Amino acid sequence: MYRYDEFDHAFVAARVEQFKDQVERRLSGELTEDQFKPLRLMNGVYLQLHAYMLRVAVPYGTLSGRQMRKLGHIARTYDRGYGHFTTRQNIQYNWPALADIPKILDELAEVEMHAMQTSGNCIRNVTADHFSGVAADEVADPRPFAEILRQWSSLHPEFSYLPRKFKIAVTGAEHDRAAIQTHDIGLHLKKNEAGELGFAVYVGGGQGRTPMVAKKIRDFLPAEDLLSYTTAIVRVYNLHGRRDNKYKARIKILVHETGVEELTRQIEAEWQALKESDLKLPQGDIDAIMTYFRPPVLPERPEGWGALAAAKKADAGFAAWVDQNVTPHKNPDYGVVTISLKPIGGIPGDASAEQMELVADIAEKYSQDEIRVSHEQNLVLPHVALADLHAVYELLLADGLATANAGLITDIIACPGLDYCALANARSIPVAQRISERFGAAERQAEIGELKIKISGCINACGHHHVGHIGILGVEKKGEELYQITLGGSADEITTVGEITGRGFSSEEVVDAIEKIVDTYLGLRTSKEENFLAAYRRVGAAPFKEALYGPVSRAA
Amino acid sequence: MTIKVLTANRLTDGEVVWYGADGQWRETIEGVSIARDQEAAAELEAAGKAAMGANLVVDANLIDVEDRGGELYPLRLRERIRISGPTIDFEPRRKPAASAA
Amino acid sequence: MSEATEQNGKHFPEKQLWGREGFRDDPYIEAESLEVAGDAPAVILPLAAWLGLDDDVRRTSNRRIGVFVAPGESIDPLLDKLDTVPLIALQFPAFNDGRSYSKAEILKGRHGFKGELRAVGDVLVDQVVFMLRAGFDTLEVTNPVALKRLSASDLRDTPGYYQPGRGSAKTAGGFSWRRTPAA
Structure with missing residues (x-):
């Protein structure tokens, strides 16, 4: 770290x-x-x-x-x-x-933390793949570059009063867990044929009122040019981004209105003038920052293979949790544990002081003193020996932190909504809770498989509803909460914006509507291997609309 | 008819407060000052501005309420939630202390 | 220094010109055109008026002719004439309109503009350090709190910066992007 x-x-x-x-x-x-x-x-x-x-x-x-x-x-x-x-x-x-x-x-x-630039029209907290440094499919750990960007963007004299907030995300794997194409700048760390590190650069993604998928403007930017190229992008945006309408002020609108080719030309021209400046990163500095993120030396723990198999046989709950919440680590003696902050019927993303302290203790003892927060509002223990999984599970279980639902229908993202937020138009959390309860049975969740539900309580889309496999947007209509449903959104390497199904549903109706959608999927999937998103991409919206609103002739 | 009351958040801690009939800001809507006509509403609005100017409260707003048999019922859900607090069971249940009988 | 003057019973803050060395006299007046500027020795013209002047007039005039640029206006037409501009005033119509910071960087950082770069408009104390580091030489200040703090040389600076910028120095052994305030 x-x-x-x-x-x-x-x-x-x-x-x-x-x-x-x-x-x-x-x-x-x-x-x-x-x-x-x-x-x-x-x-x-x-x-x-x-x-x-x-x-x-x-x-x-x-x-x-x-x-x-x-x-x-x-x-x-x-x-x-x-x-x-x-x-x-x-x-x-x-x-x-x-x-x-x-x-x-x-x-x-x-403890080396702060609250700077977590709001305002500046470069916000730089986000990264929550499995950085441990994922088996990763080319390189993106966090050293996120750290360089964090430092460079802190109280930046030129970029503290941008037209609007500015979000950068970095991933180091082909499978994108950082949703980089929904960010103002998305960086995909990779290696070229010579084995050198660099980035594919995406610009202009965003959610909110006008959701847009980012456009790739460069296939390989050498790592040493990270700050000069980012400066060029943000400078062009600062000079030309719209300031007349806050809903049109994000860089996605500039990309859309200027055209990606012309904007890329402007960025490249700006970059040519900056490329050889003080912003060029010396390899020595990159190496020095990388040193902080050197993978911990993990002792060999081959006994875990047998121990894990035995413990799974003896404890069905543990087996289900391992299958759902533990993902492969680069080191085969270890696993990456997702701690679900989505207990059935609970508040997505909330953790009590006691739970935080417990996770701290477990991390120190069993995970090389490291914890991650995922954008899916869960916590991650990145380095747990397979041999320790059962002990970790028992500790988590005792404090309600062992829900075996990572990536399943009850692993719902929800913004705080009208229960807390001054901008919200409708509540998000109670809807998440009711969906979670409806589908909470373990067998039912397992049968449904991977399904990402994301809920926002207003069009600002903090709950990422546009990119939920099933997205739910709360609006206010005639003093009542009304929920619009979108289908087919996704925020991975094939990012898509979900399509609105049709008229919205009242708070009472919305969970039934979700159930109809899920049942429709279960009825039409080719096999259990075809997950919701794949099925939706194959058949389109029609069967789901019919299930929700009746045959087309009547709905029209 | 709809009537209006004045609400705000207290400067020091952000707590939701209502402007009382006694001219004091209070933490519950009971005993709030009620405007039943435009003139009274304008007075309340002025009181809100004055309190913001005096740095007692922030974000002072007149809200529409209905008198439902003596109980004041805000028309917007947002304002009802400001009265009730979050509609969810948000405070974590605490594990009983080991010493608790 | 008086902080405000009384006019029609209202307080109108006095405009003051400030630079790294402190408050200073401002020889410039703002005018819509040279014709209406009288015989002032130093004039700031709007960009269009400035660009409308004949190159020879600018070069040979015995007065200094600076230019005012609003945030929506492009500085591109000025770039090949920078050696004939004694002053560029970049406007901040509101403190949160940050376009003029980027222009300052381009003018001072890339094009080595040698004249006076001035910030005008909504100049508040919280932005002063950013302005200096972006390359502004002088600030036109009316805000009373800003005037008070600048008089007291209380800029609320940080002890280090995470970006290269003017008025800062590289320290030995530090990361390439870091700087400390120049002595």
């Missing part, structure tokens, strides 16, 4: 002092809310329905046990005993008092 050096410590400490001063001036009345708002937003402080909300950055979703323990401590001391892990690999606290936030930032700084 990256560790702060003196430079980083001094930088974060200075920012905390700055914000402390700003909060004091706000509380004393020296600053008005209008003056304070942009300042608090630069430090991740929002005002929501019931309270302030503080969003803490978890760079590329990587945490140590000590950091996770601190997050739990903050939840217990300054909040109501829990926190919410987000689709941007961050954590949000729902109830902090403004007066306490400087103290929280002090506590975070102790």
Whole structure:
């Protein structure tokens, strides 16, 4: 993991002092809310329905046990005993008092964390594949580059007042778990024929009101050019992105309106002028950052193979959990554990202080002191020896963290929705809970197989509904919540935006509607191997629409 | 008819508050100051602006409510949720302490 | 320094010009054209008016003729004339309109503009450091808090930067993108 050096410590400490001063001036009345708002937003402080909300950055979703323990401590001391892990690999606290936030930032700084650039029209927390560094299918760990981008984008003098927020995601595997094509910039780390590292560069993805899949503008950018090329992209966007309408201000609209060829030409021209500048990365610096992310030396644990098989035979619940939540590690003696934050009927992404502390303990003891936050709102223990899986499972089980549903229909992404969010039009969490309960039986979930449901409570799409295999968007109509359903979305290497089925459903109807869709899929799939998305791509929307609205002639 | 009340979030901790008939900001909607005509609504609006100016509260807004047999019922779900708090069981159940009998 | 002047019973903050060395006198006046500028020795013209001047007039004039550029206007037509521009004023109509930062980078960083680069408009204390690092030499300030803090040399800077930029220095052994404030 990256560790702060003196430079980083001094930088974060200075920012905390700055914000402390700003909060004091706000509380004393020296600053008005209008003056304070942009300042608090630069430090991740929002005002929501019931309270302030503080969003803490978890760079590329990587945490140590000590950091996770601190997050739990903050939840217990300054909040109501829990926190919410987000689709941007961050954590949000729902109830902090403004007066306490400087103290929280002090506590975070102790463990090399902060809340900078978790809001505002700047370059946000850089996200990465949550299986970085351990996935068997990975070419190289993308996190060193995410860290370089994190540093370079921190309080960037040129790019702190962009037309709108700007999100960068990095992956190092062909199978994209970081949803890079839904980001303003998506980077796919790969090797060329000479074995050198570089990036395929995608630009202009995004969700929100106008969902767009990013366009590839470069097939191979040498790693040394990462900062100069990113600067060129963001500069062209800063100069030419729309500022007249906040819904048209993201780079996706600039790509769309300018045309990808012309925009690429502008970016390349800008880059030619920057390529040989101070932004060129010396190999020595890349290597130095990579050193921080060197894979841990994992002791050989071949006894795990037999032990795992025996434990699976003896414990059906454990076997189901291993099959669903443990994925292959580069080292065959080890596995990558997904800790589901989606208990049946629970709140997606929420974790209590106790749970955070438990995960911290387990990570220290069994996972080389490493934890990841996934954009699917789960936690990951990246390096668990197969021989330790059963012990880890038992510990997780005792605190409600062993739900065996990673990637299944109850592993639902949901934004906070109208239960918390000042922007929301409808609730998301209760819908997720009811779907989870409806389909919660283990056999039923297993029968349905891989199915990603994503729910947003407004068109800003924090719940990624556009790219859910089944997406649900809550809107408000005549004072009532209404839910629109989209089908066929996906955020992996073949990213697609889901299609709206038709008229929306009331809160009472929506779970039945989801069930009809699922039953339709079960009835038409060629075999269990054809998952929902594959089946949808084969047959299209028609059978699902008919199931929802009746035969076409009547629906028309 | 719909009537209006004034609500905001308290500056220091963001807590939801309502403007009381006694001119104080209170944490429950009971005893809130009710505007039944435009003139009273304008007075409430002015009170909200003044409280924001005095840095007591932020985001002060007049909201529409109905008097349902003495109970004030906001027309928008958003405002009902601001009264009730999140509609979900959000606070984690705590494991009983080891010493608890 | 007075922070405001009384006019019609309202406080109108006084415009002050500030640079790294502190407040300074501003010889320039803003005018729509040379004709209406009287005999002021230094004038800032809108971009269109400036571009409308004959090259010879600019070169041979005994007055300094600077140019004002709004964020929506392109600086491209200025790029081959930079040696004849004594001052470019880039506008910030609101503090959160960041286009002029990129223009400052292009003018100072890429094209080595030697004249005075000035930030005008909504210049607040929280952005001063960004402006200096993007390449601005002077800031036209009216905001009372900004005036107060600048008078006290209280810029709220960070002890280090994660990007190359003007007014900063590379330190030995640090990552290539890092800088510390120049002494």
